[in-house]
Amino acid sequence: MRQLRRGFLLGATVVAIMIVLNLFLMPAALAQEERAKQEVTQKEYELEAMTVTAEKREENIQEVPVSITAISNIQIEDSGIVSIEEVALQIPNLHLPQTGDRHHSYFYIRGIGSVSMNEPVVGFYVDDVNYLNWGCFDTELFDIDRIEVLRGPQGTLYGRNTLGGVINIITKKPENQWEGKASGGYGNYNRQVYRAAIRGPLVKEKLFLGLSGVKNERDGFADNTYLGTEPDDRDGKSGRAHLRWLPTDAWDITLSANSERLSEGASSLAPLEEARGNPHKVSYNYDGYMDNDTNGQSLRIVYKSPWFDVTSVTARSDWECYMYGDFDHSAYDVALGGIKYDQDQFTQEIRLASAKDSPNTLKWLAGAYYFNEDLDNDLIYDIHSPTPMKSYQLSELDNKGYAIFGQATYTLFEKLGLTAGLRYDHESREMDWKAYTEMMGMTMPIGELDVDDDWDEWLPKFVIDYQWTPELMTYASMSKGFRSGGFNFVISDPSYVSFDPEYSWNYELGLKSSWLDNRLIVNMAAFYIQWKDQQLGRYISATEHVIYNAGESYSQGFEVEMISRPARGLEFVAGFGYTDVKFEDYKDDLSGEIYDDNRIPYAPKYTYNLAAQYRHASGIFGRLELQGVGEVYFDAANTEKESGYQLVNARIGYEWEHFDLYLWGKNLFDKEYIPWAFDATGAGDWFGHSGDPLIFGITLAGRF
Numbered sequence: 265m266r267q268l269r270r271g272f273l274l275g276a277t278v279v280a281i282m283i284v285l286n287l288f289l290m291p292a293a294l295a296q297e298e299r300a301k302q303e304v305t306q307k308e309y310e311l312e313a314m315t316v317t318a319e320k321r322e323e324n325i326q327e328v329p330v331s332i333t334a335i336s337n338i339q340i341e342d343s344g345i346v347s348i349e350e351v352a353l354q355i356p357n358l359h360l361p362q363t364g365d366r367h368h369s370y371f372y373i374r375g376i377g378s379v380s381m382n383e384p385v386v387g388f389y390v391d392d393v394n395y396l397n398w399g400c401f402d403t404e405l406f407d408i409d410r411i412e413v414l415r416g417p418q419g420t421l422y423g424r425n426t427l428g429g430v431i432n433i434i435t436k437k438p439e440n441q442w443e444g445k446a447s448g449g450y451g452n453y454n455r456q457v458y459r460a461a462i463r464g465p466l467v468k469e470k471l472f473l474g475l476s477g478v479k480n481e482r483d484g485f486a487d488n489t490y491l492g493t494e495p496d497d498r499d500g501k502s503g504r505a506h507l508r509w510l511p512t513d514a515w516d517i518t519l520s521a522n523s524e525r526l527s528e529g530a531s532s533l534a535p536l537e538e539a540r541g542n543p544h545k546v547s548y549n550y551d552g553y554m555d556n557d558t559n560g561q562s563l564r565i566v567y568k569s570p571w572f573d574v575t576s577v578t579a580r581s582d583w584e585c586y587m588y589g590d591f592d593h594s595a596y597d598v599a600l601g602g603i604k605y606d607q608d609q610f611t612q613e614i615r616l617a618s619a620k621d622s623p624n625t626l627k628w629l630a631g632a633y634y635f636n637e638d639l640d641n642d643l644i645y646d647i648h649s650p651t652p653m654k655s656y657q658l659s660e661l662d663n664k665g666y667a668i669f670g671q672a673t674y675t676l677f678e679k680l681g682l683t684a685g686l687r688y689d690h691e692s693r694e695m696d697w698k699a700y701t702e703m704m705g706m707t708m709p710i711g712e713l714d715v716d717d718d719w720d721e722w723l724p725k726f727v728i729d730y731q732w733t734p735e736l737m738t739y740a741s742m743s744k745g746f747r748s749g750g751f752n753f754v755i756s757d758p759s760y761v762s763f764d765p766e767y768s769w770n771y772e773l774g775l776k777s778s779w780l781d782n783r784l785i786v787n788m789a790a791f792y793i794q795w796k797d798q799q800l801g802r803y804i805s806a807t808e809h810v811i812y813n814a815g816e817s818y819s820q821g822f823e824v825e826m827i828s829r830p831a832r833g834l835e836f837v838a839g840f841g842y843t844d845v846k847f848e849d850y851k852d853d854l855s856g857e858i859y860d861d862n863r864i865p866y867a868p869k870y871t872y873n874l875a876a877q878y879r880h881a882s883g884i885f886g887r888l889e890l891q892g893v894g895e896v897y898f899d900a901a902n903t904e905k906e907s908g909y910q911l912v913n914a915r916i917g918y919e920w921e922h923f924d925l926y927l928w929g930k931n932l933f934d935k936e937y938i939p940w941a942f943d944a945t946g947a948g949d950w951f952g953h954s955g956d957p958l959i960f961g962i963t964l965a966g967r968f
Contacts, residue, residue, distance in 0.1 A: 310782040311829055312336075316412050318432065319671070320421055320575075320629060321617055326776045329681065329729040329739035331415040331789035331823060333839070337436065340408055342877060342887055344915050344928050344963075346457070346480070348402050351431075353891040353911070355413045356823040356841030358429075359868050361896075362939040364496060364531030364953040365554055366402035367585055373415050373428035374791060375819040375845030375867035376768065378799055379942070382750050382811045387422045387430040391520060393562050393579040394422075396609050396637050396663075400558055400583050403524060404502040407461045407476035409436045415823065416770045416791060417745030419723030420685035423633060423667050427745035427768045427795075437518065438463035438472035438508050444968050451961020455482040463506070474506035485957055486532035486544045488551060490595040495529040495551040516566040526556040530589035536904065536941050536950035543936050543954035549597050552589025558582065568619065575615045583607040591645060591806075593944075593951055600646040607639045628672040637663040641753050645807055653703035655710075655807065659753035665691035671725065681739075683727035692718035695751040697761075713758055719765055721746045735778045742771050747799065754809040763811045766797045784828040793819040800865075800900060804854060804946040812853065814900075817864060819845035837875040843867060852900065862902045866940075869894035869908070883920055889913040898941045904950055909937040922967055929960035 314325045314334050325334050333355050335345070345351055348369065352360035359372040361379070370379045371386035378385055384398045395401065405411075412432040422430050442464030449457040456479075463474035479501050484494030502524040509517045530552030534545065560581030567574040584606050591601030615631035643657040671685030699710035723746055729739035745768040752760055774789040795817040803809050821843040828836045845864045852859060863869075871894065877887040894908040912933055917926030934957055941952035 309829055309832065311778070311785055311827060314410070316410070317434070318412050318414050318430075320615060320631075321627070322620060326778065326785070326787075327731075327737065329683070329727050329737070329741060329774065331772065331774055331787075331791070333413045333415075333825060335411045337409050340405070340411070342885075342915070343875070343889070344913075344926075344930075346405055348405070348431075351405070351411055351413075353871075353893075354839070354873050356825060356839040356871055356873070357415060357821065357843055358413055358841075359866070359871060359893065359896075361866055362953060362955055364533065364940070365528060365587075366526055367399050367554055367556060367587060368531075369398050369401035370866070371398075371401070371428060371431070372867050373413075374793060374821065374841075375843040375864055376428035376745075376793065376795070377866065378801060378811075379866050379940075382763070382799055382801065383425050383747060385425060385747055386428040387418060387426040389422075389430065390433045390522075391435055391562065392564060392575075392577045392613070393560070393581075394611055394635070395581070396611075396635065397583060397605075397607055397639070399556070399585055399605060399607075400581075403558075404478050404480060404500055405433075406459050406478040406502065407436050407474075407504065409434045415789070416741075416772055416793075417723075417743045417768055419689075419743060419745050420669060420671055420687045420725040421629075423669070423687055423723070424665065424689050424691060424721075425747050427747055427766070435504060435506075435520075436461070436463065436474065436476075437506055438465070438474035440465050440469060440472070442968075445965065446967075447963055447965035449961050449963035451482075451959055453483045453485065453959065455959065455961055456480075457963070470510055472506075472508040472510075474508070475504075477501075477503040484529055484532070486546050486954070488546050488548050490547040490549060491551065493551055495546065495548060496532040498526070498528040500524070500526045500528075514568050516568075518564045519561070520564070521559075521561045523559040524557070526554070528554050528556075530554065530587070531953060533593050533951040533953055535593075536938070536952040539938055539941075539952035539954050540936075544957060546593070547595045548590040548593065549595050550590045550600055552587070554585065554587045556583075556585045558584075570619060571622070572619055573617045575613075575617070577611075577613045579612075580608070580610045583609075597648050599648060602644050602646075604642040605639065607637065609635065609637045611635045624675055624678075626672065626674050628670070630670040631668070633667040633669070635663075635665050637661075639663070643754060651703070653701055655699070655701045657697070657699045657754060659695055659697040659751075661751070661753070662694045663691065665689065665748075669723075673727075679731045681727070681729040681731070683725070683729070683741075685725040687723040689721045689723060689746065690718070691720075691748045692716065693748070693750060695753065695761075697751075697753060699756070710756065711758055713761055715751055715761060717749065717751075717762065719748050721765070721767075735782070737776045739774045739776075740772065741774075742769065744769055750811070752810050754807075756805070756808050760804075760808075760810045760812070763799055764797050764813050766795070766799050766813065768793050768795045780828075783830065785826065787825045788822065790822040791820065795819060798864075802899070802946060803942070803944055806945045814847060815849040815851065817845065817847050817850070819843060819864075819867075821845075833879040833881070835875075835877045837873070837877070839874075840870065840872040842870045844869070847900070850900070857901060859900050859902075862900060863897045865897050865899050868896045879919075883918045885915075885917045885919055885924075885926070887915045893939075896939075898950075899943060904941055904943075906938045906941070909935055909955075911935055917963075924963075924965040926963045926965075927960075928963065929958065931956060931958050932960075934958040 414430040418426040444462035446460040461476035481499040484496040562579035588602035591599040617629040645655040669687035673683040694716040698712040725743040727741040749765040798814040874890040897905040915928040937955040
């Protein structure tokens with residue numbers, strides 16, 4: 265509790281300092297403008313109200329009784345955000361450890377997450393399409409309209425695997441006017457980024473086309489001192505297309521397609537103490553590589569009547585990933601290893617909702633969802649010493665599920681909102697698994713398994729909110745989260761084949777407010793989460809990674825966010841999140857150790873972000889950011905950890921009517937830190953990845 269009080273005090277201090285700073289700055293700025301006799305309307309000072317679709321309908325973000333952060337397309341460009349990792353650094357209590365490759369993307373929200381080869385714990389959506397596998401999460405960010413991050417379980421509207429929350433990415437759609445933008449950038453490590461987008465009407469008012477793409481490449485950050493190479497280089501190409509048809513005023517039909525090809529070197533892992541003492545240095549006899557390919561198509565149909573709206577989202581996607589590298593992470597020719605993923609997924613959701621222009625007394629939504637996922641995992645260990653052999657583990661997984669859900673909000677006295685929602689989720693899984701070894705020209709079977717299971721769960725949600733004034737709203741909520749069980753596919757002992765679902769209950773109090781004629785927005789939320797049967801993952805040998813269930817855990821903490829505009833062109837942004845997340849009742853069945861009161865691995869104690877930005881009418885632009893991540897433990901025993909660290913970013917430039925030029929830098933002070941480490945054998949063989957070093961560059965953009 266002492267740590268919790270200390271965290272609350274730190275968060276309150278940050279907010280108080282920012283508010284006092286604004287109160288001092290504002291009169292001076294106003295007086296200066298009056299002396300200059302500039303006619304400035306109130307609207308130029310007001311912060312724009314952002315429209316979000318977090319609850320699957322268009323709403324003002326300040327009126328949604330959920331802890332949510334939204335980053336607009338302008339904020340994305342002003343911050344120079346190009347990756348999901350950089351998004352995480354802008355959001356309180358959202359953490360994405362840098363693992364060194366874009367195949368492993370493990371989100372933590374409010375301490376809820378896991379670094380393991382099972383289902384994600386945070387829902388990930390692009391244009392209303394759910395991506396079922398974490399291997400698809402770290403996608404190239406380009407031509408984005410906004411990013412929404414919902415904190416806390418979202419099981420009622422989003423279903424399974426959203427215990428931590430949901431990340432929604434909404435791309436830009438073509439409208440009734442042609443517009444385009446292109447940019448090119450160059451930086452250290454031979455970093456080159458090229459982007460282009462164009463959208464507009466093929467037939468005025470009826471048919472629209474949007475096309476966009478990006479190419480992003482750089483040399484490696486790490487030096488392989490044994491081979492004299494840079495093993496973690498990157499090369500990515502992505503494209504997206506939208507064809508939108510408005511046959512009548514009531515219909516809005518969009519056909520979308522996307523494709524991405526990521527080619528990069530292996531993750532630059534080194535023995536943990538070496539990674540700390542001599543970052544970005546490795547010693548491999550084989551560099552390794554990763555190829556990651558995704559493509560998908562979706563059809564979104566919206567029909568709007570005077571009484572209700574109907575939305576249908578049909579999508580399919582294919583993901584293939586092949587990784588191969590130095591399995592022993594050393595200069596010795598001991599072992600190579602690789603894994604190949606091949607996933608096909610199909611999803612269908614249909615929703616019926618009250619019309620946007622209907623009376624506000626009752627808002628309701630009901631829907632149904634179906635998914636089918638086929639996932640093949642092929643694992644190979646190529647042992648060179650002491651006895652040459654090849655070991656294979658091949659698995660085929662078939663996952664299916666469906667859900668029905670509904671949510672309604674009734675408003676009393678035009679101020680009191682009562683919300684109730686319920687979802688029924690059903691899921692079934694099957695796995696065919698076999699393992700064998702090739703040695704001295706002989707094939708020796710290890711084992712075969714054919715297993716299946718299914719789960720059903722009801723996911724309720726209850727919210728009460730009160731709109732005290734047009735500028736102040738408070739709310740209280742409780743909701744249930746659920747992540748399905750499953751099967752381990754990297755095993756040698758069939759007794760570890762399965763693991764159970766995990767569950768959570770989230771209790772939350774929140775406040776949303778705007779002050780000083782909408783020049784200052786302050787939002788807060790406090791939460792308590794009770795967590796049962798948590799799914800943890802770890803290596804128990806060099807060739808065996810298992811997911812297993814812990815006992816009971818809890819997470820408690822808060823978030824505070826603020827944005828202000830004290831003068832024309834001047835903005836301040838601040839965010840702070842504190843999470844006290846610990847095991848409450850957990851005895852490790854493998855080691856027999858009791859880990860009660862230990863911190864959950866990979867969940868930072870706090871996160872924060874501060875930014876000051878100025879945009880002058882002449883075209884001058886500048887932004888300075890400070891981002892911090894608190895202490896993180898890397899295992900349930902709390903034997904290895906990384907202390908808190910801070911990163912400083914800056915961006916300056918000049919903006920003309922049709923062109924922009926920026927100089928930028930990230931991690932300006934070249935801070936050395938370890939964002940991710942793990943025990944590779946379960947016997948204390950720790951490896952770590954060094955965080956990104958100082959990177960800087962120049963970007964030129966043009967638009968019409």
